[in-house]
Amino acid sequence: MKNLILSCLLALTxxxxxxxxxxxxxxxxxxxxxxxIAIPDFRGAGRAANLTAVFNETLFQDIDxxxxxxxxxxxxxxxxxxxxxxxxxxxxxxDPNNRTRAPWLLDWSEPPVSSDFLAFGYTAEQDxxxxxxxxxxxxxxxxxxxxxxxxxxxxxxxxxxxxxxVAHEFATDILRQFGVESLAGSKVYFVSxxxxxxxxxxxxxxxxNQKQFTFYKNLVTMPNVSPDGTRLAFTxxxxxxxxxxxxxxxxxRKIPFYNxxxxxxxxxxxxxxxKQLIYSSTxxxxxxxxxxxxxxxxxxxxxxxxxxxxxxxxNPKTGNEILFVSGRGGPxxxxxxxxxxxxxxxxxxxxxxxxxxxxNPQGTHMAFAWTRGYSPGNWNIFxxxxxxxxYVQLTQGAGRNENPSWAPDGRHIVFSSxxxxxxxxxxxxxxxxxxxxxxxxxxxxxxxxxK
Amino acid sequence: xxxxxxxxxxxxxxxxxxxxxxxxxGADSVSISQGLGTVSASGNRSVFPSSTTSYTLTxxxxxxxxxxxxxxxxxxxxAPAPPPxxxxxxxxxxxxxxxxxxxxFDYDKSEIREDSRATLTKNADALKTIFGKFPNxxxxxxxxxDERGSAEYNLGLGDRRATATKEFLTQLGVSADRLRTISYGxxxxxxxxxxxxxxxxxRRSHFVAx
Numbered sequence: 001m002k003n004l005i006l007s008c009l010l011a012l013t014x015x016x017x018x019x020x021x022x023x024x025x026x027x028x029x030x031x032x033x034x035x036x037i038a039i040p041d042f043r044g045a046g047r048a049a050n051l052t053a054v055f056n057e058t059l060f061q062d063i064d065x066x067x068x069x070x071x072x073x074x075x076x077x078x079x080x081x082x083x084x085x086x087x088x089x090x091x092x093x094x095d096p097n098n099r100t101r102a103p104w105l106l107d108w109s110e111p112p113v114s115s116d117f118l119a120f121g122y123t124a125e126q127d128x129x130x131x132x133x134x135x136x137x138x139x140x141x142x143x144x145x146x147x148x149x150x151x152x153x154x155x156x157x158x159x160x161x162x163x164x165x166v167a168h169e170f171a172t173d174i175l176r177q178f179g180v181e182s183l184a185g186s187k188v189y190f191v192s193x194x195x196x197x198x199x200x201x202x203x204x205x206x207x208x209n210q211k212q213f214t215f216y217k218n219l220v221t222m223p224n225v226s227p228d229g230t231r232l233a234f235t236x237x238x239x240x241x242x243x244x245x246x247x248x249x250x251x252x253r254k255i256p257f258y259n260x261x262x263x264x265x266x267x268x269x270x271x272x273x274x275k276q277l278i279y280s281s282t283x284x285x286x287x288x289x290x291x292x293x294x295x296x297x298x299x300x301x302x303x304x305x306x307x308x309x310x311x312x313x314x315n316p317k318t319g320n321e322i323l324f325v326s327g328r329g330g331p332x333x334x335x336x337x338x339x340x341x342x343x344x345x346x347x348x349x350x351x352x353x354x355x356x357x358x359x360n361p362q363g364t365h366m367a368f369a370w371t372r373g374y375s376p377g378n379w380n381i382f383x384x385x386x387x388x389x390x391y392v393q394l395t396q397g398a399g400r401n402e403n404p405s406w407a408p409d410g411r412h413i414v415f416s417s418x419x420x421x422x423x424x425x426x427x428x429x430x431x432x433x434x435x436x437x438x439x440x441x442x443x444x445x446x447x448x449x450x451k
Numbered sequence: 452x453x454x455x456x457x458x459x460x461x462x463x464x465x466x467x468x469x470x471x472x473x474x475x476x477g478a479d480s481v482s483i484s485q486g487l488g489t490v491s492a493s494g495n496r497s498v499f500p501s502s503t504t505s506y507t508l509t510x511x512x513x514x515x516x517x518x519x520x521x522x523x524x525x526x527x528x529x530a531p532a533p534p535p536x537x538x539x540x541x542x543x544x545x546x547x548x549x550x551x552x553x554x555x556f557d558y559d560k561s562e563i564r565e566d567s568r569a570t571l572t573k574n575a576d577a578l579k580t581i582f583g584k585f586p587n588x589x590x591x592x593x594x595x596x597d598e599r600g601s602a603e604y605n606l607g608l609g610d611r612r613a614t615a616t617k618e619f620l621t622q623l624g625v626s627a628d629r630l631r632t633i634s635y636g637x638x639x640x641x642x643x644x645x646x647x648x649x650x651x652x653x654r655r656s657h658f659v660a661x
Contacts, residue, residue, distance in 0.1 A: 198638075219638055222603065235606075241633045242606060263632045264610045267603050280607060285614060287607030308607035325604055331559060332604045355601035369601065375497070376558070377599030377645075402601065446602075 035178075038072035038108050038115040038139075039063060040081045042132075046125035051163035055123060055132070058164045061206055062171030063119070065436070067411060067429040068180050076112040078103070083122045085135060085151070088144045105147060108139040116140055117149070119174060123166070130156045132166040136174050149177055164208070181409040188405075188414055188449050189213070189223045189232065190425050194442030200234055205407070205414075205427070205449065207438030214247070222267055225450040226274040227316060231255065231294070233268040233277060244268045244279055246294070258296030267310045270294070272319045278302070278312040289324060291339070302341040308332070311356065314339065317363030321386070323347070325355050331376075334368055336386065347389055352376070360406045360430075367394075367404035367413050367430075381415050383430060394432035405449045406430075414438070416445040452478050452510045452517040458498075462524040465566055466555055468497040468647040469523045471506060478510035478517075497647070499557050500525055501564055527566060543585040544660040550577040551590070554616065556654040559600060561611035563619050571616065574658070575623035582629050592616050593657040594634045595641070597650035602636055609634030616656040631661070 039060055044052040064071050082088055082103040089102035096110060108118045121134040136150035154169050156162030168184030175182040186205040191198050195212055199220050203210040214220050219237035226233075229249060236245040242264045246255045259265045260283045268279035275294055280287045289302040289312050303309050307328040315321040319339070326335050329346060334354045337344040348354040352371035359366055366386055369379040374397060381404045384391040395401040399419030406413055407427075414427045425439040425447045438447075454474040463469050474493040475481045482489045484507040487496060498506070500523050507520045541549070551574050554567035563571065578590065594613030596605035613632035621627045641657075642649035 219635075221638070263614070264606060264634055266606050280603075282607070282610045282614070287610060308604055308611060310603040310607050311601075325601070327559070327604065327608075332600065353600065355604055377597075379601075 034068060034070040035116045036072050036114060037063060037069040037117040037119060037174075038077065038113055039119045040074070040077050042120070042122055043083065044123040047158060048123040048125045048130055051130060051158075051160060052123060054160045055163040055167045058167035058206075059119070059171055062168060062182065062184050063174060065183065065206070065412070065427075065434065066171075066175050066180055066409070067434055068175065068178050069117075072108075072113050072115040078107040078113070080107070082118075082120050084133070085137075085144060085148065090144070105137070105139045105141065105144070108137075119170075121170075123163075125158060128158060130158045130162045130166060132156070132170060134166075134170040134173075136177065150174065180411070183407055183409055183412065186408050186449060186451055188425065188438070188447050189225055190416075190439070190444055190447040191221045191223065192439070192442050192444045194444075200232065201444075203438065207425075207436075210439070210441075213252070220245075222446060223448050224269045225249070225448055226270040226294075227272050228274050229451050231270070231274070233257070233270065235266040235268070242266045244277070244296070256295055258292075260290070260296075260299065267312070269311075269313050271314050272316045278314060278322065280310040280312070289322075289341075302337070302339075303344075304341075313357050313359055313366075315363040316359050316361055321363075323357035323359065323366055323386075325357065334366070347384060347386065348372075355379075356403045358403075358405050361408060361410045367406060367415075369402045369404065369415075381413065381432075383413075394428065394430070396432075403446045405447050407449045408451045412449075414447040414449045416447060452476060452512065453508060453519045454493075456508045456519040456521055458506065458521040458523050461522065462526060463500075464528050465501055465525050465564070466499070466528065466557070466651045468499055471496050471498055471521065473508055475508070475510045477512060479512045481508065481510050483508050498523065501557060501566075543581065543588040546577075546581045546584075547590060547658060547660040550574075550581065551658040553655045553657050555651060556612055556656075558597065558650070558654065559608065561608060561615045563615055568619075571619050572623060575620050575625050578620065578625045578629075582626065589629050589631055589661045591631045591633055591659045591661055593639075593659060594632065595639060595653055595655050595657060596637045597653040598637050598640065598645065599650065600637070602638070605636035606634050609636045612654075612656050 041056045080103050087103050091101055094106050108115045118137045118139045123132050132154040137147040138149055141147040150173055154166040156165040172182035172184050183205045187202055189202050192201040197217055200214040200223050202213050216238040222235040224233045232247045232249050235242050243259045244257055244265045246257045248255055260281050262281045262283040264282040266280050268277045278291045281290050286306050287308045289309050291300045305328045309326040312322050312324040322337050324335055325332050331353045333346055333348045334357045335346050354370045356369040357366045365383050367383045370382045371378055379400050379402045380395045381401045382391050382393050399417045401417045404413045404415040411430055413430050416423050417426050423443045423445050425444045426437050428435045452475055456473040458469045458471050472495040503525045505520050505522045507518055510517045552570050554570050592613045594609030596609050617630045617632050640653045642652045
């Protein structure tokens with residue numbers, strides 16, 4: 001069951017775009033095997049030379065993190081690395097041990113490299129700008145003329161930011177060839193206490209570029225971003241009791257939101273069209289779910305129980321089904337209902353405690369935190385096929401693992417874990433592999449991955 | 452069938468945990484009374500009874516049924532020291548700090564416990580006196596939770612604890628418009644260790660003078 005869910009999820013996007021490239025490799029991706037890519041270090045000319053370390057690291061991480069390729073080991077690479085297509089010279093007779101000849105495709109496709117693809121090129125300084133000449137070759141082809149998949153020039157500023165930018169853009173183009181949306185450019189909003197109080201922070205998906213976004217000098221938490229990436233809704237104690245506050249991500253400014261008269265309005269989430277927010281309010285005396293326009297007007301109550309109900313999340317594809325957390329049947333569990341509050345069903349089995357539901361972008365699976373199999377407080381990340389309720393456990397008891405959020409590619413998950421001692425933000429492939437720690441300063445939690 | 456079924460410790464103070472441990476061999480189904488339901492053949496479970504409670508383990512197979520019971524004796528927490536007498540010159544905040552005591556809750560519960568009823572009754576009497584003396588001040592009831600539930604759910608739970616506390620005081624005649632509530636969920640623990648001793652201190656309603 002586990003393999004079925006994961007291979008469907010992970011193969012889905014990977015299999016789409018590559019059909020035109022070669023049926024053999026499609027078969028291998030769908031069959032769970034990954035194409036192999038070799039990425040030798042690019043060299044830089046002039047002042048670009050100082051930026052090659054940042055460039056090479058960024059390009060390698062973007063491709064590796066995507067999880068669609070097997071990375072060919074650098075230690076096996078031939079000594080004579082091409083920098084331009086013209087560097088390839090077809091030998092009359094291929095001799096892998098002849099080190100004086102020009103680079104050739106078989107250097108990369110034959111053992112020990114055994115790669116399917118080769119990304120190569122170079123960077124240079126041009127008119128005070130950083131220029132990247134990037135190529136992707138299918139080294140399984142017999143001739144150079146047939147091998148080129150990408151050949152493109154990229155421009156960036158002549159600094160580390162520019163080096164990261166051109167690397168991200170090149171990686172995005174490579175991944176697009178395989179039907180995979182690159183994560184480059186995607187951001188993670190999260191909560192950090194490193195300024196002295198909990199505030200909303202933002203970083204690039206790979207952990208670089210971490211910046212403080214709110215400055216309330218108070219308790220600010222539980223962020224949610226509108227699907228178009230223009231607004232951020234969160235829960236703030238700055239007004240005394242917990243209330244919902246909305247900021248523009250374009251101007252950084254606060255946008256009016258009408259909070260119900262209640263001791264708590266919290267855990268807001270946007271509908272797919274960004275026109276409404278659903279959230280939890282104690283206006284009735286119990287935390288119950290409500291739907292309102294994005295400015296808080298036109299309020300509608302969705303649930304009516306004497307139990308605690310929080311974290312409503314609307315299916316991003318259908319805009320109809322709401323996942324939410326409720327204590328209506330005992331310990332907190334994840335439930336599903338229609339957007340008008342009808343047809344309530346419990347999704348988790350009732351074992352342990354379940355929380356933090358997060359839809360994947362396709363609206364088919366949820367990632368969530370569950371203590372199933374562990375004592376209260378020992379959360380692990382699971383994913384569940386919402387239609388069949390089949391589930392898979394992705395983390396295995398190392399620390400507390402909470403608040404999973406799907407990447408825009410539907411293949412990665414960001415979450416918080418205290419497995420290293422303190423609560424930090426981690427990312428992983430949706431099969432639980434490729435774990436990567438993104439933060440280390442202070443306490444960091446509640447990540448939300450956005451485009 | 453039942454190898455052993457124990458409760459350690461067998462006597463606890465209210466609010467503390469006792470751990471049930473059991474091992475059963477050759478049974479088709481194993482269950483424990485008091486709402487614990489079906490359990491695996493061997494395991495352990497922390498329980499937090501608020502009064503002396505007997506737990507019965509029932510093991511069943513084709514050959515019949517075996518049962519074994521253990522009792523967890525619950526004692527009232529040690530009586531707190533008598534509250535200090537306020538001096539006539541004390542201000543509102545000082546009087547609240549001296550006379551009003553926190554109350555504590557069971558895990559994932561917002562019902563007022565029996566021991567908390569006694570505390571709240573004393574708090575209500577004191578509040579009537581204090582509010583009589585300071586007609587313009589209000590009291591904030593903070594609801595707090597231990598670290599185990601999710602932060603989001605605990606925000607709702609802490610709110611419920613503060614509200615239940617306010618409702619109880621109001622029923623005892625304290626004016627509702629002098630009481631405010633706020634939930635901090637698990638964001639402001641008073642004790643930061645990960646054990647029941649600490650968790651039981653964090654599941655509380657805390658009173659703050661405004």
